[in-house]
Amino acid sequence: MEAMLTMDRLMPSMVANRRHLHRHPELSFQEKETSSWILSKLVELGCVDVRTGVGGHGVVVELKGSEPGPVIALRADMDALPIQEEKESEYRSTIPGVMHACGHDAHTASLLGIAAYYQSLQGGFKGTRRLLFQPAEELTPGGALPMIKDGALDGVDAIYGVHLWSPVPAGQVSIRGGAFMAGVDEFTIDIIGRGGHGGMPQDTADAIVAGSALVQALHTVVSRNVSPLDTAVLTIGSFQAGEASNIIAGHCRLKGTVRSFDLRVRDRVRSRIEELVRSICAGFGTEGRLNYREGYPPVINDAAEAERCRCAAVDLFGPEAVGESELITAGEDFAYYLERIPGCFLFVGAGNPELDAIYPHHHPRFDLDESSMHQSALLLIGCAERFVSHWSE
Helix, strand or coil, X not given: CHHXXXXXXXXXXXXXXXXXXXXXXXXXXXXXXXXXXXXXHHHHHCCCCEEEEECCCEEEXXXXXXXXXXXXXXXXXXXXXXXXXXCCCCCCCCCCCCECCCCXXXXXXXXXXXXXXXXXXXXXXXXXXXXXXXXXXXXXCCCHHXXXXXXXXXXXXXXEEEEEEEEEXXXXXXXXXXXXXXXXXXXXXXXXXXCEECCCHHHCECHHHHHHHHHHHHCCHHHHHCCCCCCEEEEEEEEEECCCCCEECCEEEEEEEXXXXXXXXXXXXXXXXXXXXXXXXHHCCCEEEEEEEEXXXXXXXXXXXXXXXXXXXXXXXXXHHEEECCCECCCCCHHHHHHHCCEEEEEEEEEEHHHCECCCCCCCCCCCCCHHHHHHHHHXXXXXXXXXXXXXX
């Protein structure tokens, strides 16, 4: 109840902070001004244990209670996307071609609200809350690994994170133990053939024909090489070749993505791609060159921590507001934290048709119901405090 009353009072500042960030977005790995602004807000709150430049433009603040206890990390991301905003509002982005189209502005504002809450307790809590303001979630290799390298997780017992999610209605919480969000890889395949006259194909090695055969074969990888009990997606999103109708192309480029929820499946799909590129291209007298780039691994929530978060959500909002999430084929570098320590990443609903918060993430008209920040902050606090109460038993 104390946290709820405090967050009620903090909501106006959280909304103001979110709108400031929305007006002044910065792209991944470029969040210099955002980082400085976060620091200024933490100083205003009276936070003294603050580190900047963590993993690039990351900010870490520690809030220590007067009693011993565990170290709980709470994380928010801060970067924006290279999208021209189309929605008209008084807090519309002032930076051409850049906008917060994924809710990271609200994540940061929520975490600042959490910092204000713990500061208001004046040490009247157990353990330490380490708040991670992370840069560069949107662009691989991401900001999580550099922050980890710079010690963001040192000594941490558990970590929690929330994504405000517009496909879920505001007021709802969506949680899933185990595999939750996909590992996301990208690949480029260059097919090198021998171009020539369109009327004399016998003197060429047609890269388009080889590429076409390869596309067909690649789309059998999931259906014929991955168990139907597992989940994976392979998509060829780009096929670039040729310039004229009477010239046989000597070069073709394919670009694609792989999504999976299991590292074993990921390795199997990659292996089959390598085999097909090699064999099919050779069969057409061409050479296939594969550049496979592993992105973020799958987000795999600790089952016990997911249940802890579910119980915290039920206590706060009631059982009717808490549901189990479906598998999400988007990626998240929160996965790197979960590879190292127990924790949970979960969704708080932010969609609301009455506020025109109906557009998907990464859409130029994306927006969210700002009341979701209140729920997000309460939930992260609730997860942390529930961990502490069980830790001290």
